[in-house]
Amino acid sequence: MASPGVAAHLAFMTRTRWDSIWLGPNLATFDSNLPGPWGEIADGALAIDGDRIVWLGPVSELPGAPEALAERVRHAHGTWITPGLIDCHTHLVHGGDRIGEWVARLGGRDYDDIAREGGGIMQTVGQTRAASDEELLAGAVSRLTDLARDGVTTVEVKSGYDLTAAGEIRMLDVAHAAGRLAKVQVQGTLLGLHALPAEFEHHRADYVDLVAREMIPAARARGRARQVDAFVEGFAFSAEECERVFEAARVAELGLRVHADQRSDSGGAALAGRWCAASADHLERTSPAGVRAMAEGGCVAVLLPGAYLTLRDDHPPPVQAFRDAGVPFAVATDLNPGSSPVRSLRAAGSLACSLFGLHPSESLAGMTREAARVLGLADRGRLAVGLRADLAVWDVERPEELLYWIGGSPLRDRVVGGVVDERERA
Numbered sequence: 001m002a003s004p005g006v007a008a009h010l011a012f013m014t015r016t017r018w019d020s021i022w023l024g025p026n027l028a029t030f031d032s033n034l035p036g037p038w039g040e041i042a043d044g045a046l047a048i049d050g051d052r053i054v055w056l057g058p059v060s061e062l063p064g065a066p067e068a069l070a071e072r073v074r075h076a077h078g079t080w081i082t083p084g085l086i087d088c089h090t091h092l093v094h095g096g097d098r099i100g101e102w103v104a105r106l107g108g109r110d111y112d113d114i115a116r117e118g119g120g121i122m123q124t125v126g127q128t129r130a131a132s133d134e135e136l137l138a139g140a141v142s143r144l145t146d147l148a149r150d151g152v153t154t155v156e157v158k159s160g161y162d163l164t165a166a167g168e169i170r171m172l173d174v175a176h177a178a179g180r181l182a183k184v185q186v187q188g189t190l191l192g193l194h195a196l197p198a199e200f201e202h203h204r205a206d207y208v209d210l211v212a213r214e215m216i217p218a219a220r221a222r223g224r225a226r227q228v229d230a231f232v233e234g235f236a237f238s239a240e241e242c243e244r245v246f247e248a249a250r251v252a253e254l255g256l257r258v259h260a261d262q263r264s265d266s267g268g269a270a271l272a273g274r275w276c277a278a279s280a281d282h283l284e285r286t287s288p289a290g291v292r293a294m295a296e297g298g299c300v301a302v303l304l305p306g307a308y309l310t311l312r313d314d315h316p317p318p319v320q321a322f323r324d325a326g327v328p329f330a331v332a333t334d335l336n337p338g339s340s341p342v343r344s345l346r347a348a349g350s351l352a353c354s355l356f357g358l359h360p361s362e363s364l365a366g367m368t369r370e371a372a373r374v375l376g377l378a379d380r381g382r383l384a385v386g387l388r389a390d391l392a393v394w395d396v397e398r399p400e401e402l403l404y405w406i407g408g409s410p411l412r413d414r415v416v417g418g419v420v421d422e423r424e425r426a
C-alpha cells in the first residue's frame with residue numbers, strides 16, 4: 001500500500017489548512033492492508049476536510065505541526081477511534097409495540113403460531129397503518145437517537161409494515177425524515193414481501209404482482225430505496241414468489257437482500273446465492289448447500305443475535321461453516337417491535353460474540369466494514385483517506401471493550417460527515 005506519509009503530503013500540498021485534526025487516538029481502521037485484527041494505528045492522527053478523511057497515520061508522520069496543519073486540533077490521546085458504526089438491518093419505523101405478544105411468548109406461546117393466526121407482523125401492520133405521520137416519525141427518531149448515542153452513523157431501515165404501495169413509500173419517507181432529525185444517514189430498503197396482507201389472503205399471486213409492478217417502481221422513482229428485501233419462510237413467502245419480485249428489482253437496478261432460514265431451512269440462503277444478493281440475513285437453519293451457494297454468490301451473512309435471543313432460539317447459525325467457506329459476517333440489531341427490540345448495535349455485537357462465537361474483531365468488522373459492503377456503500381465503514389468522515393470516538397483502552405460491556409456507552413464523540421454531533425458532548 002502507499003505509505004500514509006505520501007498520501008498526507010499529496011493532500012497537504014493541495015491545501016493550506018485542513019478543517020480539523022484528531023490528535024493522539026488509537027485508530028481501528030478496519031483496513032485489511034494494515035496489520036492486526038483492527039488494522040490498528042497506535043498514537044495516531046486523523047485529519048478531516050469537509051466531509052472527508054484527508055489524512056491518517058501515526059502522529060510521528062504528520063507533515064508539520066498540528067496547529068499549522070488544521071484550523072482546529074482536537075486532543076484525543078488515550079481514546080480509540082473507529083469508523084462510525086453501521087446498522088445494516090432494522091425495521092425501526094413502525095406503529096405500536098408487541099409487548100403483549102412478548103409476554104404471551106414468555107408464557108409459552110409460539111412465535112410461528114402467533115404469526116399464522118394473524119398476530120405477529122400483521123399486528124404491527126395494523127398499528128402502522130393506523131398511526132399518523134407524526135406518530136411514526138416520533139417513534140423512529142427516538143429509536144434512531146438511541147442507536148446514534150451508541151456510535152451509529154448509518155442505518156438501513158426497511159419498509160414492510162404497511163404492505164400497500166402508498167403506505168410502504170410513506171414508511172420510507174418517514175425513515176429519511178427521521179434520519180435528518182436524528183443526524184443519522186438512512187438508507188431505505190423496500191420489504192414488500194414481509195407478510196401477506198389479509199386482503200390478499202386468497203390472492204397471493206396478485207400481492208406478489210403488486211410488489212413487483214407498483215411498489216418497486218414507486219420506490220425507485222422516489223429514490224427512497226436502494227435495495228429490495230424478501231422474507232422467505234413457510235408462513236411468509238416461497239423462494240419462487242421472491243424470484244418474481246427480484247426480477248423486477250433487477251430491472252429497477254436495486255440491490256437484493258433475503259430474510260433467510262430463520263425458523264426453517266426454506267431455501268433462503270440458496271436463493272440469495274443464486275441471485276448474488278448483497279446478503280442473506282438470520283441464517284439459523286441454513287444448510288451446507290446454502291452456505292456454499294452464498295459463498296459462490298458473494299453474499300455477506302448478516303447475523304441478528306437480538307432475534308435469536310428474544311425468540312429464545314437454540315439453533316445458532318453455522319458460523320464455522322461460513323468461516324470455512326470464506327463468507328464474511330455482518331452484525332445488526334434487526335431492531336423491530338416483535339422479535340428484536342434491541343436499541344443498541346454494540347449490544348447486538350456483544351451477543352454475536354457470546355451467543356454465536358464471533359471474535360470481537362469479527363463482530364466489530366461486521367458493524368463497520370462488512371455492514372458497509374452489505375449496503376453497497378463503498379465510501380464508509382473503514383478509516384481511509386477519501387472516505388466519509390463518519391467516526392466514533394470511544395473512551396476505551398482497547399476495542400474489545402466496546403463489546404465487553406452490555407449497557408452504558410463509552411462514546412465520547414460522534415462525527416457525521418466531518419461534523420461533530422454536539423448532543424453527545426453535553
Ligand SMILES: [Zn+2]
Pocket residue numbers: 089090091259334
Ligand atoms: Zn428483519
